[in-house]
Amino acid sequence: MNGAEAVTAALADTGIDTVFMNPGTTEIGLVQAIANNPSIRGILTLFEGVASGAADGFARVAGYPAATLLHLGPGLANATANFHNARRAASPVVSLVGEHARAHLPFDPPLASDIAALAGIHSKSTETVATSSQAYAATVRAFHAATSAPKGVATVVIPSDLADKPAQPDRSEPAKTSGLTPSSESLHRAAAALAARGAVIIAGGDALRRPAVSKLAALSSHGARILAETFPAAHDRGGELPQISRLPYLPEQALALLQEASEVILIGARHPVSFFKYEGVPSLLTPPSCPVIELVPPGVPCLEAIEALAELAGLDRGAPTAGSREALPEPGDSPLDATGLAVAVANAIQAGTVFVDEANTGGVALQGPTGSSPEHTWLTVPGGSIGEGIPLAAGAALARPDHRVVALVADGSSLYTIQGLWTIAREELPVTVVILNNLRYAILQFEAARRHPMNDRVRSLTSLDPPRISYRKLAEGFGVRAEVAMTPLELLHHLKAAEASAMPMLIEAQLF
């Protein structure tokens, strides 16, 4: 066994079976170790941001980490934007990064850069392997760091000489993952807040997953309002699950919703903050005088805390609030707009669908109709770094291959990581990517217009046309079948055809 094989043995021993990779010369030993370890599948990507985004999606759906394998500092840099998203989603990921041979590094070869400093920007732990025999334990430690509360990205840097060197790993490293439990004081404060009525609960993390979500909704029986954070990592909803709406993105709307709150209880969610700062609008979205109780921090398991809170508050745990499911409207044949899009998508969602939402401005109407769809899991981009929709979909599909993944991706967002389509085609994943083509960075035109009257030069600098991009051709270029939809009816037709085919498909939806 060499150092690289010790790393893959540690992956296998901790149950990690998937490595999203874009390797280079310094990682060849690791490529060979992955190829030759029957417990591990290597998933090749054309760009590192696809690997990191896919690992994020995998972790959110599987509830378990995947690994990534990247080439030196520049490869890691390309993955950093979606590792930023993974960090904000509290997704566990073991990030393996190759490094030059130790003896070579003092000569500052062309590809050398400060890998540890770069990894530190998005990692909760970073360890450079010191001897080949320690490669096993370092990888196991990274697994523990990634999966311990609060979860996150843990990086292992592997010098190429150590990957090649014989290793006698110490496999006694205890494979324990630590949790965190809420303090008795915060539980009692939260119970008192519920009893006093007028409280608002903002939930994130696994408080929004199937095992917790009905119990979470039951906390409203004393009159508390339950909201999901604005961009949840993963939200199980629809079907018979209780409806939990999201805190709005626009700060004015969020402030209006929270202004009557007597207290705010955070369960797995961050204190709500405006995405950006606007003149005259506060950063914090809770009222200044409103007490905020952080019952469970982000990235920490929530279920036990929710159960403990229900018991302390004396709530009936028998019957969770049933979802009030409205009838779904039928899609029409008028030109697609945000409403028509939402109706078509809501009609297409099947039980078990994973729904990836990087729709941005095109997705403003999605929440209502999809609440009446069969039960599905909704993934968003908590870190706000656009360009994760397609990678998230690839990772989610690999984590849950028996269900379809439907990804709504804004045109501008899709173009950061459009290469992810190739991995979807290569692995023949049951993914439908819907590109919302409105020919512009609509959010930038919105933000520009609320500052100054729009002029042609600003409009041009935020426009994706000309030249007109053909997403159909891009998809076909990467080996994915593609269709174009101009109306809600056409979109629904293509969504159903994709579902029936069980193959990848891209639908270019022309938004008007």
Next chain:
Amino acid sequence: MNGAEAVTAALADTGIDTVFMNPGTTEIGLVQAIANNPSIRGILTLFEGVASGAADGFARVAGYPAATLLHLGPGLANATANFHNARRAASPVVSLVGEHARAHLPFDPPLASDIAALAGIHSKSTETVATSSQAYAATVRAFHAATSAPKGVATVVIPSDLADKPAQPDRSEPAKTSGLTPSSESLHRAAAALAARGAVIIAGGDALRRPAVSKLAALSSHGARILAETFPAAHDRGGELPQISRLPYLPEQALALLQEASEVILIGARHPVSFFKYEGVPSLLTPPSCPVIELVPPGVPCLEAIEALAELAGLDRGAPTAGSREALPEPGDSPLDATGLAVAVANAIQAGTVFVDEANTGGVALQGPTGSSPEHTWLTVPGGSIGEGIPLAAGAALARPDHRVVALVADGSSLYTIQGLWTIAREELPVTVVILNNLRYAILQFEAARRHPMNDRVRSLTSLDPPRISYRKLAEGFGVRAEVAMTPLELLHHLKAAEASAMPMLIEAQLF
């Protein structure tokens, strides 16, 4: 004038007229300032790595910096791989990065990350603007830092509240760019080495540009061997210019070439180091006992040092060594291989062509035949981070719009920044992108095979097929006309058609 307008005023006052951009909400003020400043053109890119690579290409061809405008930490992260290349190329770039409003940052909004730490990985200076009135001087300081020897990337971080705030800039900031001159001692050592014969000069930076290259070649009249560094930032060659061949990439070949050197003189080049470490092969490529004289460090102007050295060494400055120009072979109609590719390209190069070489393994035969082409400028990727070919071509074309840019890009490399095709189409740049399609990461298969016998699993993990990628469809998707070439004759035909059209074109060259 507000802070954003102060930044663009500083760009205009320092002569920077081009900004490669991919902005977000925090940069809207800067977008409006760029749009409304008639001295500055904003060039929109779909991905930040296109912006940083284009700025690198622009600087190398124009000899002058462009600016980039990027969205917060994640946007900067996406640009970092090609900023790594710019750093290794010693290209001056002014990198403008937006930041959250200062009052907003303590609340750790979703897109917040450590921008200064990230910028520090590739920047020679990083300054966060402290007041709106200092935005002007901070931008001018970045220009000085970028253009002072040794040149590089200088970063200015601009909080969005300061971009919006009224500014009364102090325009008295002196606009001086400092140089560096070689020490008298190193000049005398180098002259003595030349006089003693058996010396090898390794040249980089502007020692390989038109004003210096004939004078550089004349230094060989005492028997010194003149080599270009392995991956020059920009090398003027062909036509009547003296032939200066490059130090080989494979360390065994470089060691063989340098083993007889009595002394090595570095002029604008780094001490040659193997790209990667191989068992039993030294990192340093100069013989252990061979003295190395660093006459001019990388990123520092070389011309005066070359002239001073020639004078000290008593060399005849009249007649530079004339290039021995061999007749170009004719391209044939056999399937394309590395030799046929080189012949077709060499026949297509016109006087003034900028030639971008990210051909990697497909480009091994290029140097010989293209030495007989008319005079052209050859750009490579000194930092070794693949995915820069298409962006370099875009930036080079904007810097020298009156000549064609021909970029040879390996298939794997092209897919990191394929989005750059859109910017080429949007700006209607006279760029020909030739994709060398050999269906695999050939360098990785080469490196794997020299370690262990190849097996199907390793071959699959380093293969770009299946699914087969259609570069023609990708190009058409981004608005670029495309052709496919199977033979050297077909390739030459398409290269000439592209030249005649003056429009963007992609040629998918099938390598066998």
